[in-house]
Amino acid sequence: xxxxxxxxxxxxxxxxxxxxxxxxxxxxxxxxxxxxxxxxxxxxxxxxxxxxxxxxxxxxxxxxxxxxxxxxxxxxxxxxxxxxxxxxxxxxxxxxxxxxxxxxxxxxxxxxxxxxxxxxxxxxxxxxxxxxxxxx
Amino acid sequence: xxxxxxxxxxxxxxxxxxxxxxxxxxxxxxxxxxxxxxxxxxxxxxxxxxxxxxxxxxxxxxxxxxxxxxxxxxxxxxxxxxxxxxxxxxxxxxxxxxxxxxxxxx
Amino acid sequence: xxxxxxxxxxxxxxxxxxxxxxxxxxxxxxxxxxxxxxxxxxxxxxxxxxxxxxxxxxxxxxxxxxxxxxxxxxxxxxxxxxxxxx
Numbered sequence: 001x002x003x004x005x006x007x008x009x010x011x012x013x014x015x016x017x018x019x020x021x022x023x024x025x026x027x028x029x030x031x032x033x034x035x036x037x038x039x040x041x042x043x044x045x046x047x048x049x050x051x052x053x054x055x056x057x058x059x060x061x062x063x064x065x066x067x068x069x070x071x072x073x074x075x076x077x078x079x080x081x082x083x084x085x086x087x088x089x090x091x092x093x094x095x096x097x098x099x100x101x102x103x104x105x106x107x108x109x110x111x112x113x114x115x116x117x118x119x120x121x122x123x124x125x126x127x128x129x130x131x132x133x134x135x136x
Numbered sequence: 137x138x139x140x141x142x143x144x145x146x147x148x149x150x151x152x153x154x155x156x157x158x159x160x161x162x163x164x165x166x167x168x169x170x171x172x173x174x175x176x177x178x179x180x181x182x183x184x185x186x187x188x189x190x191x192x193x194x195x196x197x198x199x200x201x202x203x204x205x206x207x208x209x210x211x212x213x214x215x216x217x218x219x220x221x222x223x224x225x226x227x228x229x230x231x232x233x234x235x236x237x238x239x240x241x242x
Numbered sequence: 243x244x245x246x247x248x249x250x251x252x253x254x255x256x257x258x259x260x261x262x263x264x265x266x267x268x269x270x271x272x273x274x275x276x277x278x279x280x281x282x283x284x285x286x287x288x289x290x291x292x293x294x295x296x297x298x299x300x301x302x303x304x305x306x307x308x309x310x311x312x313x314x315x316x317x318x319x320x321x322x323x324x325x326x327x328x
Contacts (some may be wrong), residue, residue, distance in 0.1 A: 014260065019145065021259040021301065025207065025226045033230060058262070060271045061310075069309045071260055076303050090283045094224055125162045129233040132316030133241050136146075149312055150287060178255060211255065213296025214313070 003089065005036040007123035010078070011135040013044025014073040020045075023133050024076050031084040031091070038123035040115070043135065046099035047071040049108040073081045081111050085113050094119045139170040140199040141239040146229040147181040148189050150218030157242045158191045165199040172237075174222075174228065183221045184214055203228065229233070246279040252286035258312045259301060267317055274325070284318070291318050 008027065011017045041048055055070035057063060066088050077093060085089045094115035100106050108114075124130050140159050148154040151226035164171045173195065175183055183204045195202060198216065201222035204217060215221065233239055251266055258264050270280045284291055291314040300308030 001234055006233055006274050015257050017257055018255055018259070020207075021228070021257070022145070024174050024301065024303055026229050029227045029230045029304075030233075033234075035230075035234075041262070058268075060263070060275070062308070067310075068262065070262060073260070073299070075306055079304040079306035086304070126250055129239065131229070131233060131235060131239045131241065154269060156255065181287060181290070207298045211259075211298035213289055213293035 004128040007038045007127035007130040009040045011043045011130040012047035012054040014048055016096045017116040019133050027080055034088040036089050036093045040120040043099050046095045049112040051078045051107045051109050078109050139237040140164055141172050141237050143174045143187040143241045145177040147178040154232055155191045159197055162199045164199050172201045174203045176208050180208045182205045183217050185218050251284055251288045254287035258327050262310050262312045
């Protein structure tokens with residue numbers, strides 16, 4: 001299969017919806033196949049790449065920070081970028097600027113960037129296919 | 137003929153809107169399109185043989201290909217499926233996107 | 243004496259992979275540890291938490307792998323739920 005370019009729109013905030021678990025599984029599958037992926041992180045999803053997320057222990061399960069190994073979406077974003085690069089694809093991860101501002105999540109992991117709806121429009125125009133995952 | 141991938145993340149027990157989505161799938165097939173309905177997340181609850189989900193049962197055999205996400209099934213301990221529903225990995229979403237099929241998420 | 247609460251839990255599998263817990267059941271367990279007395283009724287989709295043997299493998303994205311995927315049946319203690327019903 002030749003390399004394709006896909007646009008994905010995400011809206012859900014981290015730790016609030018199973019949509020993101022499924023979204024990251026789809027993104028992983030795309031990246032493994034070496035496709036280019038353009039992600040527009042809108043609304044709550046603008047916090048997915050926020051660099052100040054921190055894992056925590058789980059006293060109910062009796063696990064310290066290391067043992068709990070709590071997932072952070074910022075680490076998932078970073079892993080996705082690395083996987084894509086290794087597989088020959090490229091990820092352009094855009095965090096919607098106004099969404100970022102109102103949430104105060106303006107510090108992102110490396111190789112993600114601030115953008116606007118104009119980026120999502122460009123993504124749709126430039127991509128072979130688009131998947132929008134709306135929030136409920 | 138166009139091809140569609142309809143991804144259903146909700147179940148008909150919590151959301152009345154799921155029936156609309158099943159109807160959309162059937163309507164597209166009746167209009168001559170090719171449709172795959174992929175149940176993910178809580179959407180797989182409707183695929184248990186014991187579930188009271190008559191609107192999904194009606195879709196079986198209607199021409200809509202019905203798949204259920206293997207991860208969601210394992211997560212929920214669902215080991216048996218309604219006849220006519222097949223287990224599928226998440227990679228099928230990428231298969232459909234690669235092929236240029238229109239993908240919708242509900 | 244601690245107040246007793248009755249908690250109706252119906253929303254299910256909402257971000258349990260990311261949190262490695264159902265956050266409401268977790269909160270109740272944490273409060274119980276602090277001396278609270280809670281009863282939980284699972285209704286709607288949340289009754290599925292009582293299905294024994296459930297659980298997906300952890301997520302993986304590239305080299306990142308989840309090592310503590312949740313097991314909702316373990317979290318609610320399946321045996322205790324059925325004993326109360328019986």
